[in-house]
Amino acid sequence: MKPYLKYIFVGIAAVVIFGIYLFNKPHKNVSRAKPDYTMEAKALFTEFEEREEEANTKYLDKVLQISGTVKEVTADDEGGLSVTLDTGNDFFGVVCELQESSKWTREDFKAGQEATFKGLCSGMLMDVVLVRCVRIE
Amino acid sequence: MKRVIVVLSLAFALLGANQASAQKFFTREGKISFFSETPVENIEAHNQKATSVLETSTGQMEFAVLVKGFQFEKALMQEHFNENYLESTKFPKAIFKGTIQEIAKVDFEKDGTYPVVVKGDMTIHGVTKPVTANGQITVKNGAISANSTFNLAPEDFDIKIPAVVRDNIAKSVKVVVKADFQPYTSSGSSKDRAVGDRPIFLFLKTLPHEKPYTIAPVFALANCPFSGPGRRSPFAPG
Numbered sequence: 046m047k048p049y050l051k052y053i054f055v056g057i058a059a060v061v062i063f064g065i066y067l068f069n070k071p072h073k074n075v076s077r078a079k080p081d082y083t084m085e086a087k088a089l090f091t092e093f094e095e096r097e098e099e100a101n102t103k104y105l106d107k108v109l110q111i112s113g114t115v116k117e118v119t120a121d122d123e124g125g126l127s128v129t130l131d132t133g134n135d136f137f138g139v140v141c142e143l144q145e146s147s148k149w150t151r152e153d154f155k156a157g158q159e160a161t162f163k164g165l166c167s168g169m170l171m172d173v174v175l176v177r178c179v180r181i182e
Numbered sequence: 183m184k185r186v187i188v189v190l191s192l193a194f195a196l197l198g199a200n201q202a203s204a205q206k207f208f209t210r211e212g213k214i215s216f217f218s219e220t221p222v223e224n225i226e227a228h229n230q231k232a233t234s235v236l237e238t239s240t241g242q243m244e245f246a247v248l249v250k251g252f253q254f255e256k257a258l259m260q261e262h263f264n265e266n267y268l269e270s271t272k273f274p275k276a277i278f279k280g281t282i283q284e285i286a287k288v289d290f291e292k293d294g295t296y297p298v299v300v301k302g303d304m305t306i307h308g309v310t311k312p313v314t315a316n317g318q319i320t321v322k323n324g325a326i327s328a329n330s331t332f333n334l335a336p337e338d339f340d341i342k343i344p345a346v347v348r349d350n351i352a353k354s355v356k357v358v359v360k361a362d363f364q365p366y367t368s369s370g371s372s373k374d375r376a377v378g379d380r381p382i383f384l385f386l387k388t389l390p391h392e393k394p395y396t397i398a399p400v401f402a403l404a405n406c407p408f409s410g411p412g413r414r415s416p417f418a419p420g
Contacts, residue, residue, distance in 0.1 A: 072257040106250065125230055140231065142230065145253075167248045167250035170232075176250070
């Protein structure tokens with residue numbers, strides 16, 4: 046066996062391992078990510094309501110740390126938990142969809158209490174939506 | 183302040199009274215999932231935060247969903263879906279506006295499951311196409327829910343999929359929609375102005391997009407983070 050073949054094999058192995066790593070790379074770990082923006086739920090909502098396109102450019106896919114008053118807590122059939130933060134608007138708020146299989150339960154949040162979440166901004170429909178949220182305690 | 187409270191409690195009383203005769207229903211917790219099944223692999227993604235409005239008197243119906251809200255099992259799939267295929271930063275929403283055909287056949291006062299046909303326009307990736315789907319309206323104890331399963335072809339929405347991975351993604355992607363509606367009422371109180379400013383059939387507004395943007399397949403490929411020797415398709419089985 047020619048000595049340089051060894052290096053070629055090592056090289057190929059490295060490429061394959063790197064490929065497997067890339068393919069299986071984990072979702073962005075929000076709990077460890079540094080927030081790109083830290084703000085109040087109301088301010089974020091207002092920005093989206095007034096200048097949605099600008100807000101999209103600014104916030105989409107960014108890690109946002111949002112504080113506000115809990116308005117509503119909902120759980121879906123699969124146990125996915127969402128917390129709506131009050132924005133001063135009667136109907137619409139900032140919805141924080143908690144990370145799947147996170148440690149929090151519905152009982153951890155009460156309407157009226159203050160809470161801070163960190164999550165990825167996915168845009169605005171009626172509410173501004175953050176996904177993969179974690180609670181900052 | 184006192185007056186505000188009085189007005190509010192009045193509004194809520196009215197709201198309660200209106201409940202039974204409410205004609206508009208909405209949800210912000212609609213579920214939309216899609217499934218792409220090919221011999222190579224199966225891909226699925228779920229979104230639990232679709233917003234929908236249903237006007238029971240006319241059968242008008244709207245769905246809107248944030249494309250970035252779709253969660254995939256693999257981060258890489260989600261990345262490709264958002265960046266290369268749906269271009270969700272440019273086109274953050276997918277919207278359906280349509281009408282339930284022969285809405286009179288659905289008795290919203292009576293429990294039951296009613297098969298319906300919905301016709302309307304689907305906007306995905308900035309491209310609008312007419313869509314017809316079969317679905318069901320279920321009325322149970324006054325609560326209305328809707329579900330539908332239909333198929334969409336990525337090519338119809340100008341979604342370019344590079345030839346090397348074309349076999350990994352179904353030509354026809356199955357979409358499953360489920361929504362449990364709540365009554366939507368808007369009384370005339372000043373507090374409701376915020377909603378009044380956004381008429382119910384307009385609040386699922388579409389962003390004015392510039393001319394449709396298309397990416398050459400080559401560009402999509404170049405974007406693929408893994409395109410060295412021994413290239414695996416981005417959607418190859420794990």
